[in-house]
Amino acid sequence: MSIILDKINYIYSPNTAYEKQALKNISLVIEDGEFIGLIGHTGSGKSTLIQHFNGLVKATSGGVYYNGADIYDTDYNLKELRKKVGLVFQYPEYQLFETTVLKDVQFGPKNLGLTALEVDLRSYEALKQVGIGDDLIDASPFELSGGQKRRVAIAGVLAMKPEVLVLDEPTAGLDPKGRDEILGQIAKIHEERKITVVLVSHSMEDVADYVERIIVMDGGSIAYDDTPRNVFSHYKELEEIGLAAPQVTYAMHALRDKGIPVDVNVTTIEEAKEAVLAWYRKD
Amino acid sequence: MIRDITIGQYYPSDSVLHRLDPRVKLSGTFLYIVCLFLVKNWWGYLAAAVCLAAVIKLSKVPFGYIVKGLKAVIILLLFTVMFNLFLTSGTPVFEWKFIRVTKEGIDLAAAMAVRLILLILGSSLMTFTTTPNQLTDGLESLLRPLNKLHVPVHEVAMMMSIALRFIPILLEETDKIMKAQQARGADFETGGLIQRAKAMVPLLVPLFISAFRRAGDLAMAMEARCYHGGKGRTKMKPLHYKKRDGVAWLVLAMFLAVVVVTRKL
Amino acid sequence: MYCKSDFRVLGRKKQFAGKDTIEKMVRSENLIFEYIRRDEEGNVESITKALDDVSITISKGDFVAILGHNGSGKSTLAKHMNALLVPTEGTLFVDGMDTKDEEKIWEIRQAAGMVFQNPDNQIIATVVEEDVGFGPENLGVPTKEIWERVEKSLRAVGMYEYRKHSPNKLSGGQKQRVAIAGIMAMKPQCIVLDEPTAMLDPNGRKEVVRTVRELNQKEGVTVLLITHYMEEVIYADKVIVMDDGKIVMQGTPREIFAQVEKLKSYRMDVPQVTELAYKLKQAGMPLPDGILSIEEFVEAVQACAK
Numbered sequence: 001m002s003i004i005l006d007k008i009n010y011i012y013s014p015n016t017a018y019e020k021q022a023l024k025n026i027s028l029v030i031e032d033g034e035f036i037g038l039i040g041h042t043g044s045g046k047s048t049l050i051q052h053f054n055g056l057v058k059a060t061s062g063g064v065y066y067n068g069a070d071i072y073d074t075d076y077n078l079k080e081l082r083k084k085v086g087l088v089f090q091y092p093e094y095q096l097f098e099t100t101v102l103k104d105v106q107f108g109p110k111n112l113g114l115t116a117l118e119v120d121l122r123s124y125e126a127l128k129q130v131g132i133g134d135d136l137i138d139a140s141p142f143e144l145s146g147g148q149k150r151r152v153a154i155a156g157v158l159a160m161k162p163e164v165l166v167l168d169e170p171t172a173g174l175d176p177k178g179r180d181e182i183l184g185q186i187a188k189i190h191e192e193r194k195i196t197v198v199l200v201s202h203s204m205e206d207v208a209d210y211v212e213r214i215i216v217m218d219g220g221s222i223a224y225d226d227t228p229r230n231v232f233s234h235y236k237e238l239e240e241i242g243l244a245a246p247q248v249t250y251a252m253h254a255l256r257d258k259g260i261p262v263d264v265n266v267t268t269i270e271e272a273k274e275a276v277l278a279w280y281r282k283d
Numbered sequence: 284m285i286r287d288i289t290i291g292q293y294y295p296s297d298s299v300l301h302r303l304d305p306r307v308k309l310s311g312t313f314l315y316i317v318c319l320f321l322v323k324n325w326w327g328y329l330a331a332a333v334c335l336a337a338v339i340k341l342s343k344v345p346f347g348y349i350v351k352g353l354k355a356v357i358i359l360l361l362f363t364v365m366f367n368l369f370l371t372s373g374t375p376v377f378e379w380k381f382i383r384v385t386k387e388g389i390d391l392a393a394a395m396a397v398r399l400i401l402l403i404l405g406s407s408l409m410t411f412t413t414t415p416n417q418l419t420d421g422l423e424s425l426l427r428p429l430n431k432l433h434v435p436v437h438e439v440a441m442m443m444s445i446a447l448r449f450i451p452i453l454l455e456e457t458d459k460i461m462k463a464q465q466a467r468g469a470d471f472e473t474g475g476l477i478q479r480a481k482a483m484v485p486l487l488v489p490l491f492i493s494a495f496r497r498a499g500d501l502a503m504a505m506e507a508r509c510y511h512g513g514k515g516r517t518k519m520k521p522l523h524y525k526k527r528d529g530v531a532w533l534v535l536a537m538f539l540a541v542v543v544v545t546r547k548l
Numbered sequence: 549m550y551c552k553s554d555f556r557v558l559g560r561k562k563q564f565a566g567k568d569t570i571e572k573m574v575r576s577e578n579l580i581f582e583y584i585r586r587d588e589e590g591n592v593e594s595i596t597k598a599l600d601d602v603s604i605t606i607s608k609g610d611f612v613a614i615l616g617h618n619g620s621g622k623s624t625l626a627k628h629m630n631a632l633l634v635p636t637e638g639t640l641f642v643d644g645m646d647t648k649d650e651e652k653i654w655e656i657r658q659a660a661g662m663v664f665q666n667p668d669n670q671i672i673a674t675v676v677e678e679d680v681g682f683g684p685e686n687l688g689v690p691t692k693e694i695w696e697r698v699e700k701s702l703r704a705v706g707m708y709e710y711r712k713h714s715p716n717k718l719s720g721g722q723k724q725r726v727a728i729a730g731i732m733a734m735k736p737q738c739i740v741l742d743e744p745t746a747m748l749d750p751n752g753r754k755e756v757v758r759t760v761r762e763l764n765q766k767e768g769v770t771v772l773l774i775t776h777y778m779e780e781v782i783y784a785d786k787v788i789v790m791d792d793g794k795i796v797m798q799g800t801p802r803e804i805f806a807q808v809e810k811l812k813s814y815r816m817d818v819p820q821v822t823e824l825a826y827k828l829k830q831a832g833m834p835l836p837d838g839i840l841s842i843e844e845f846v847e848a849v850q851a852c853a854k
Binding site (some may be wrong): 293295310414415416444445447448452496497498501503504505506507508509511512515516517518519520521 | 669682684695714
Binding site for chain 3 (some may be wrong): 244246248255272
């Protein structure tokens with residue numbers, strides 16, 4: 001059970017003045033149940049890459065396999081694939097269109113042709129999982145706050161019960177609290193539903209607390225694909241490609257440079273605190 | 284792909300055509316369109332095509348890029364051709380059951396197709412070589428006499444230029460919303476007419492909401508930058524006729540003459 | 549003699565300072581703004597106080613940051629600076645002008661320019677230079693001077709090479725710099741930026757903040773930056789924290805960031821090193837409050853070693 005990308009190339013507007021190779025020879029295996037952070041700055045190809053996962057964009061060359069089946073086979077059912085690989089786009093609140101929150105969430109499961117009862121059950125469950133209370137389900141989605149709208153939109157995809165959940169910058173434009181809430185809920189969903197989650201972000205600090213694997217994209221290629229700890233050890237190279245490791249990583253390296261022997265391989269504030277205390281107590 | 288539509292866009296370059304006064308380009312395009320309807324035979328179309336080719340060459344806009352503009356109107360084009368092909372009476376060339384194609388029909392369909400293609404290529408060349416702001420300025424200046432009839436010329440011109448600026452943004456947005464709804468299992472491609480129209484709701488509602496939100500934002504941004512209509516405004520790029528504009532007028536006059544002459548052939 | 553001339557300089561400086569204290573850039577007194585929602589018949593359904601008794605003063609040449617979570621009222625306050633909104637109660641003066649005075653509205657908008665969140669929705673023209681010229685055109689500036697202003701402002705934000713480009717082909721950070729140039733061309737005394745970085749990636753964010761700081765330092769423009777990113781405010785002269793329509797904290801960045809718990813209670817973050825230093829201090833390390841940068845942090849930890 002996995003997504004396999006085999007030597008994917010993708011070219012935008014081929015044979016025009018605006019021709020641009022968005023993805024270069026990408027090979028990637030995403031195993032079941034993984035929690036992955038996909039990092040890269042704007043234009044690095046990360047948004048294009050995730051649209052290959054459910055066949056919304058077809059590679060110029062290369063193959064995509066879902067659970068061993070080639071999704072570019074002529075008789076492969078792409079609709080079935082989109083049911084299994086749920087994609088939450090950037091600013092997903094801009095896709096809301098129904099008159100009530102509940103109806104909007106029901107849109108996805110209804111398209112799957114489920115019974116009315118199943119549609120309801122899934123919608124209520126998804127709304128609950130993203131923390132939208134019963135008092136809001138009959139409200140118009142356009143009356144909600146920005147953070148609430150976003151959570152309704154995520155519920156719309158969750159209600160389709162995907163096996164893989166891909167979220168493109170789910171925290172863009174939210175304030176710190178809203179960001180932490182959404183990331184916390186995504187982590188909880190990952191744990192409870194045991195589904196694969198791919199979190200696209202341009203902030204290392206945001207994902208470092210949650211994911212177990214980080215894929216760094218740069219210029220349409222994969223620059224790093226490793227655990228957060230190992231990826232952040234390349235903090236200097238990361239900076240060159242316009243990304244940054246979490247600030248605490250830099251702080252630990254700065255301490256080490258001044259001759260304070262702390263563990264530099266930290267990714268979170270908690271780890272950094274332990275590292276400094278370990279040195280301080282020994283000193 | 285939706286974002287491949289190039290009609291109505293500006294193509295930045297530095298050609299004589301780009302530097303021409305927008306008023307000349309606007310009136311020239313108008314004259315050119317009138318000429319296309321004056322044309323009576325293939326000689327006239329040939330003259331128009333040659334002139335257009337020369338102007339395209341001058342404009343430094345890649346030909347392929349201009350042709351892509353036709354994609355957007357291909358349905359209209361096919362419809363016109365079919366309509367003329369099957370519904371013109373005259374000497375039959377081909378008959379099968381109720382379908383009948385006449386010699387006159389073929390001629391007319393071909394002429395209509397050529398006319399339409401020349402018309403679209405010509406007018407999109409104008410938008411390729413003129414920034415929307417220049418276009419607006421030109422239109423505003425040409426239509427100024429209408430001000431006396433209380434037509435809000437400046438406002439209309441401003442509206443047009445903003446519409447042109449937001450076309451690519453909204454096209455991209457359409458593409459994005461479409462994909463987002465497809466990811467939720469929406470189906471825009473199959474089903475009957477009614478079903479397809481229904482399927483458009485999840486696309487159109489967000490698109491309209493987004494357009495209105497953008498309109499609100501933009502209005503506020505314009506107000507914050509002291510926009511208060513055309514009164515008391517100065518121009519960064521005021522329009523002045525130059526020598527090349529005079530030359531362009533002469534060329535246009537020659538073109539008109541040639542087209543009139545071809546009518547006699 | 550040496551002393552005497554020195555004195556004169558000092559005296560003059562003081563005089564300027566004295567004048568400045570009278571002519572504040574922005575001054576509000578007990579500002580209240582209410583959003584009134586009406587039902588279909590036009591009856592008042594609910595009244596929300598978006599701003600509640602806000603009194604602030606911003607001196608000329610300052611770099612002031614306003615922090616607050618979404619819905620805290622910070623954007624509503626920003627829109628008051630530009631007379632896009634006017635107070636329900638209380639008053640707001642921009643460069644000595646009352647924003648309620650409708651005759652002064654264009655002067656106020658010229659004095660306090662505004663940059664908004666979404667870069668796409670504030671660029672009007674399809675060529676960079678034409679967009680920057682839009683403001684001066686509205687002000688009725690003569691053509692020749694428009695060109696001078698456009699060039700100067702585009703150079704000030706480092707976008708002069710892009711003057712002939714279409715905004716659609718620029719990155720988010722570049723678009724925001726164009727928007728800033730568009731405001732600069734109106735020769736404002738103050739720029740209000742309403743979450744200009746919320747939709748940008750880290751590179752774009754840095755670009756915009758760097759540009760704004762430069763304008764503040766080199767051109768002496770008063771800056772009012774509204775944001776929820778903490779890294780962006782550590783260079784500010786003054787930080788104002790808003791919550792629920794009220795000003796809840798005010799002070800230098802160091803004073804504000806020393807209060808980690810309080811900030812968190814207002815749904816705000818602190819930079820990672822600030823939080824790390826705070827946690828280490830709680831765990832018993834003798835570190836000072838309000839550490840803002842990695843350098844300060846390293847120095848403080850080194851001091852513990854001795």
